[in-house]
Amino acid sequence: MSSTSTWKGAPKIWGPNESVKMVLLTISLTGVQLVWGIEMAYCAPYLLSLGLTKSLMSLVWNVGPISGMICQPIVGVLADRSTSGFGRRRPIIIIGSLCVGAALLILGWSREIVGLVLAEGEVKKTCTIVLAVGMIYVVDFAINAVQASCRALIVDTLPEEQQQKGSAWASRMIAVGNLGGYFAGMIDLRGTFGDSLGDSQFKQLLVIATLSLMLCVGITCACVSERVLVSRKDTGTGVVHMFKIIWSTIFNLPPNIWAICKVLFWAWVGWFPFQVYSTTFVGEVLKRYDTALKHQIANSDDKLGDIARVGSLALVLFSCVSLVASVALPWVIESPPSDELHKKALPKKGVIADFLRKIDPYKPELSSVWIWGHISFAALMFLTLFAASVGFATFLVAMSGVAWALMTWAPFSIVGEEIQRLGGPGRGRRGSNVRYEHLPMEEVDHSRVSADVSRISMSNSVPPFSVADLEAAENHVSSNELSGVYLGILNIFACLPQMVGSFISFVVFSILEPGKSPEFSDDVDVVQPAKGVNAIAVCLGIGAISTLAAAHYTIKFKNNYQVPCSSANIGPGFDVLGISLSVWLELTVNIDRNITNSTYPLNCKITYEGDGAGKVPLEADHNLITRTALYVLRCHQQRAFPAETHVHINNPIPLGRGLGSSGAAVVAGVMLANAVGELNLSKDRMMDFCLMIERHPDNVMAAMMGGFVGSYLRELNEEDMARKEIPLAEVLPEPAGGVDTGLEPPQPPMGIGHYIKYGWAQEVKAITIIPNFEVSTASSRAVLPKQYTAKDMIFNLQRLAVLTTALTRSPPDADLIYEAMQDKVHQQYRAGLIPGLPEVLSSMSPKTQPGLLGICLSGAGPTILALATENHDQIAENILAVFKKNGITCSYKILTPAHEGAEIIYA
Numbered sequence: 018m019s020s021t022s023t024w025k026g027a028p029k030i031w032g033p034n035e036s037v038k039m040v041l042l043t044i045s046l047t048g049v050q051l052v053w054g055i056e057m058a059y060c061a062p063y064l065l066s067l068g069l070t071k072s073l074m075s076l077v078w079n080v081g082p083i084s085g086m087i088c089q090p091i092v093g094v095l096a097d098r099s100t101s102g103f104g105r106r107r108p109i110i111i112i113g114s115l116c117v118g119a120a121l122l123i124l125g126w127s128r129e130i131v132g133l134v135l136a137e138g139e140v141k142k143t144c145t146i147v148l149a150v151g152m153i154y155v156v157d158f159a160i161n162a163v164q165a166s167c168r169a170l171i172v173d174t175l176p177e178e179q180q181q182k183g184s185a186w187a188s189r190m191i192a193v194g195n196l197g198g199y200f201a202g203m204i205d206l207r208g209t210f211g212d213s214l215g216d217s218q219f220k221q222l223l224v225i226a227t228l229s230l231m232l233c234v235g236i237t238c239a240c241v242s243e244r245v246l247v248s249r250k251d252t253g254t255g256v257v258h259m260f261k262i263i264w265s266t267i268f269n270l271p272p273n274i275w276a277i278c279k280v281l282f283w284a285w286v287g288w289f290p291f292q293v294y295s296t297t298f299v300g301e302v303l304k305r306y307d308t309a310l311k312h313q314i315a316n317s318d319d320k321l322g323d324i325a326r327v328g329s330l331a332l333v334l335f336s337c338v339s340l341v342a343s344v345a346l347p348w349v350i351e352s353p354p355s356d357e358l359h360k361k362a363l364p365k366k367g368v369i370a371d372f373l374r375k376i377d378p379y380k381p382e383l384s385s386v387w388i389w390g391h392i393s394f395a396a397l398m399f400l401t402l403f404a405a406s407v408g409f410a411t412f413l414v415a416m417s418g419v420a421w422a423l424m425t426w427a428p429f430s431i432v433g434e435e436i437q438r439l440g441g442p443g444r445g446r447r448g449s450n451v452r453y454e455h456l457p458m459e460e461v462d463h464s465r466v467s468a469d470v471s472r473i474s475m476s477n478s479v480p481p482f483s484v485a486d487l488e489a490a491e492n493h494v495s496s497n498e499l500s501g502v503y504l505g506i507l508n509i510f511a512c513l514p515q516m517v518g519s520f521i522s523f524v525v526f527s528i529l530e531p532g533k534s535p536e537f538s539d540d541v542d543v544v545q546p547a548k549g550v551n552a553i554a555v556c557l558g559i560g561a562i563s564t565l566a567a568a569h570y571t572i573k574f575k576n577n578y579q580v581p582c583s584s585a586n587i588g589p590g591f592d593v594l595g596i597s598l599s600v601w602l603e604l605t606v607n608i609d610r611n612i613t614n615s616t617y618p619l620n621c622k623i624t625y626e627g628d629g630a631g632k633v634p635l636e637a638d639h640n641l642i643t644r645t646a647l648y649v650l651r652c653h654q655q656r657a658f659p660a661e662t663h664v665h666i667n668n669p670i671p672l673g674r675g676l677g678s679s680g681a682a683v684v685a686g687v688m689l690a691n692a693v694g695e696l697n698l699s700k701d702r703m704m705d706f707c708l709m710i711e712r713h714p715d716n717v718m719a720a721m722m723g724g725f726v727g728s729y730l731r732e733l734n735e736e737d738m739a740r741k742e743i744p745l746a747e748v749l750p751e752p753a754g755g756v757d758t759g760l761e762p763p764q765p766p767m768g769i770g771h772y773i774k775y776g777w778a779q780e781v782k783a784i785t786i787i788p789n790f791e792v793s794t795a796s797s798r799a800v801l802p803k804q805y806t807a808k809d810m811i812f813n814l815q816r817l818a819v820l821t822t823a824l825t826r827s828p829p830d831a832d833l834i835y836e837a838m839q840d841k842v843h844q845q846y847r848a849g850l851i852p853g854l855p856e857v858l859s860s861m862s863p864k865t866q867p868g869l870l871g872i873c874l875s876g877a878g879p880t881i882l883a884l885a886t887e888n889h890d891q892i893a894e895n896i897l898a899v900f901k902k903n904g905i906t907c908s909y910k911i912l913t914p915a916h917e918g919a920e921i922i923y924a
């Protein structure tokens with residue numbers, strides 16, 4: 018069994034610019050949605066016309082969710098493991114679409130096909146029904162396979178920072194498909210095409226659905242090329258093995274994907290009644306309460322048709338609203354910090370451009386807006402209980418389109434990003450999978466320069482990864498192999514609740530309207546007022562409660578923050594260079610607003626696990642994280658935490674070892690204040706607060722922004738430097754004035770720190786050798802000289818200039834990097850604090866240690882940072898041996914860059 022999977026090529030999308038590429042990548046979902054829409058809207062009446070009973074119809078209704086639950090994970094696993102030369106997704110998309118097309122045509126012509134072999138009579142009728150139902154099963158299974166693969170293709174093709182945008186485009190394309198389906202149904206097709214596409218409206222609709230699907234998936238498959246899996250890690254075969262994979266993946270889901278599954282489950286229990294009954298609901302309101310319209314319809318020859326049309330209009334409006342929302346929302350929602358292409362795509366001039374620029378600092382994150390999506394949908398569904406006119410009922414249905422746009426966007430975006438992160442090389446729980454190539458730097462977008470000069474260099478610093486355009490972004494390749502099965506499992510959590518929803522509806526209807534079949538009600542006695550409670554509105558209302566549960570779980574996962582550890586200096590870059598690495602400090606924050614009189618000082622309860630447990634203070638005015646948060650809150654006229662705030666800290670970063678534990682704590686503190694104080698600060702502004710506390714920017718900048726970062730710092734004025742509330746220390750000393758410390762602290766100037774993100778050659782990993790003793794940054798800085806010779810400064814500057822680019826080059830030049838990582842500014846002076854340091858540094862070189870690129874003291878020490886492309890364990894063991902000779906025991910970790918920096922996580 019091979020130990021790793023191997024791949025050939027890189028994903029590519031044809032197209033002149035980013036928007037065209039996104040359309041080409043996601044248009045397949047328009048075709049898929051059109052088929053779903055036409056099937057859902059028109060198959061039921063068709064089957065009833067063939068003579069299928071209403072009770073048997075329920076079996077047909079359930080096939081959609083059942084096939085989704087079964088088919089999508091299986092297709093996901095099969096495709097994930099496929100070594101086809103055409104890629105993992107496209108062969109299934111094409112074969113699946115051909116099956117859908119064939120089944121749709123057989124469905125439409127089932128009477129004629131059966132008629133070829135059977136004469137008129139009961140047997141023919143039964144066989145026709147069996148064939149038609151059978152074809153609906155085929156369509157459902159095959160379209161699920163196509164849908165799953167189209168979704169996975171988006172996840173596989175786009176880098177992490179483009180997932181939000183890709184999913185937004187997918188949401189737009191789905192909305193277009195929805196509208197296309199409704200409009201196709203409204204046009205008199207026979208009047209337009211004659212009988213050339215079939216002798217009934219239904220047949221012609223099926224032909225249109227088939228052709229549209231073929232066209233849409235054809236475009237995507239032709240314009241997107243996938244990278245090819247050559248050989249895979251897991252070589253097991255067979256059906257049992259496949260189910261084992263699904264089973265074990267379900268029970269070992271990454272926490273963030275599991276969190277989304279929970280949200281989806283509750284959200285879909287709420288959306289199911291809407292999907293099935295929204296048109297009927299509008300008709301029901303008409304029959305019950307809308308006297309004026311009811312009397313108009315009473316004189317019509319086609320009462321049932323008129324009621325259906327009123328319901329359909331509501332759904333068309335719903336689709337229009339969802340399309341508008343899916344186009345507009347991405348502009349007013351914060352894009353991932355690393356998605357610099359988004360900034361490039363903003364309009365340059367005009368009212369919209371001005372508006373977007375103004376709201377830029379206040380843009381909410383997608384997950385926050387999704388919470389409001391759940392809540393607004395719940396509110397609309399509760400209001401259905403009070404709907405007494407068709408106009409109001411239509412308004413409620415139509416406005417749900419905004420929440421629907423978020424439902425078809427947010428979960429896929431969040432999961433797509435997570436899958437991409439998980440796929441990073443050598444990753445454990447978290448990480449990006451971006452392959453860093455040396456890419457040309459992007460031009461500064463002067464149109465986005467803010468009025469405040471100090472911010473200019475901040476916002477215009479070279480974008481993360483120097484992504485020049487989407488072609489370059491396409492070089493960021495996921496090495497994750499499980500995207501298909503993850504998305505399949507996600508779909509289980511969208512389908513399972515549909516059955517729960519269907520059962521709830523069954524119970525409600527059995528109690529409130531026994532004996533009726535609401536979805537196919539042919540009670541056209543519209544003049545007779547309907548009695549009793551509106552059962553459909555009750556189902557929608559129950560769904561609303563479930564949607565609130567979805568909001569609760571979305572809020573919950575928004576309350577977790579993670580900040581990576583970092584290694585500063587990287588040899589010659591003293592106080593300048595930093596790289597964030599894959600060990601994360603995590604905060605879980607909960608505010609219990611029921612408690613108004615908290616017994617905890619400053620309303621904050623702190624619990625702690627991990628490195629430093631038992632040692633780190635748990636009082637809000639002593640703990641570095643909460644003291645930092647208090648400083649930020651007090652700058653915003655908030656004296657304490659909201660009552661009562663519970664902050665749980667999980668810190669795996671070793672304290673005082675040179676891995677930026679204090680930098681991570683400061684960043685986490687500022688993020689904490691931003692969240693609990695609802696301050697809406699951008700990352701750039703949060704950085705200003707961090708730099709008021711930790712005055713060397715290398716650790717905090719890397720921890721906040723992620724990746725390999727170079728930074729410089731604007732000097733504070735004399736007055737601010739002297740302020741007691743901001744100790745400007747390496748680590749905050751004991752509070753100067755107890756709980757009142759910093760009651761009116763100085764506001765940080767705008768844009769104190771300026772940074773640039775460099776590339777990082779994909780094959781370079783960081784070996785961190787961590788001695789079992791602490792060296793505080795303060796004491797490690799105390800041994801440094803106050804002045805340096807020009808010779809030593811020039812020595813470092815020369816190497817610094819070479820190192821930042823040398824580390825982006827692939828394959829890395831070990832000789833160049835080794836020499837470029839030498840230093841004369843801090844390491845030699847710190848030798849007295851770290852026994853064995855000179856020997857460790859001088860005994861390791863690429864010549865003696867194959868794979869080693871360079872070695873240095875990490876931050877203020879005592880950890881050693883060794884960069885290497887291979888033999889990581891061996892190099893670590895050799896360094897451990899040198900330390901052991903000097904009486905020091907150490908542990909070691911092999912880490913990779915944490916490119917995203919500080920972020921909210923879903924747990």
Ligand SMILES: Nc1ncnc2c1ncn2[C@@H]1O[C@H](COP(=O)(O)OP(=O)(O)OP(=O)(O)O)[C@@H](O)[C@H]1O
Pocket residue numbers: 583585602633640641642666668671672673674675676677678679680682716747748792793794795875876877878
């Ligand atoms: N998660 C945390 N919660 C509370 N306090 C912390 C936390 N992490 C770090 N600290 C504080 O920061 C101190 C360590 O900071 P110090 O700057 O000396 O080392 P470091 O940040 O680990 O290393 P370096 O700055 O060299 O990378 C700890 O002793 C503790 O007081």
Ligand SMILES: N[C@@H](CCO)C(=O)O
Pocket residue numbers: 585586591592593675677713715716794797798843876877
């Ligand atoms: N540049 C700082 C990093 C400390 O974390 C130093 O070396 O003192």
